[in-house]
Amino acid sequence: MRARDLLTDFPTVTLDTPVLDAARLLADQDLPGLIVVDESGLPFSILAGTQVLQLAVPTYCQDDPALARVVDEAHADTFLHAMTGQTVRRALPGRPHELPVTDPDATVLEIAALMARTRTPLVAVVSEGRLQGAVTLQTLMDRMLGS
């Protein structure tokens, strides 16, 4: 069993996608994360669901739990909407050291090791200069346990 046997079509966002639209895509389709593509359609970054959420959390709240606690409930409820107009490009932190990207020949073990190492429940599969789709943690687990 190789990456090509586990491929699913996977929606992408671009650097110019509004953060709110990216969050909505993740929530509406119950995705494990998002693939951010560059101008050539190749993965620029791959974000776990928690990292998509992180795009919208004010930086001062991410590092210090005490600061998140002082924001009152009414403002806390609407923090996501404070991102209106903000794009993925502006909210994205630096590119990670290693992207969870592989080729169609990758084995189940290679995909699993890549997901574990990058802590991303989603691996993009690229070949012939094109994004071919993705392998999700759910698909990988289902196929491994079903076999």
Place this chain on the structure above:
Amino acid sequence: MRARDLLTDFPTVTLDTPVLDAARLLADQDLPGLIVVDESGLPFSILAGTQVLQLAVPTYCQDDPALARVVDEAHADTFLHAMTGQTVRRALPGRPHELPVTDPDATVLEIAALMARTRTPLVAVVSEGRLQGAVTLQTLMDRMLGS
């Protein structure tokens, strides 16, 4: 909106649960992660889905992509089954610095910051010495975007 308004019942595993059963629970119920409880029923660790997968990936493959590549397809396909009999206790790495655990009063922003900081799409809610349930990334996103 507070953690208590977003609570869902969430299955738990113990340190003595076999890794294969933990993986099956995650896959069958399409969970974002697992709560590992100690003898008193309180969270000992909280694992993202990728960390549950990591329990089953041989250590030598996690750090070095080249080593995962040399394992042939037939052996790679069955690596999860090589964990038969292994318990969560034996496979679990050291306890993380910060567990995604909060109280029923936590606001949406506190929960989001905690998920982002710990990179876990799942926060356990504890009060009065008991695990009350969990807030998932999916529930949080749905409620924030729906409001």
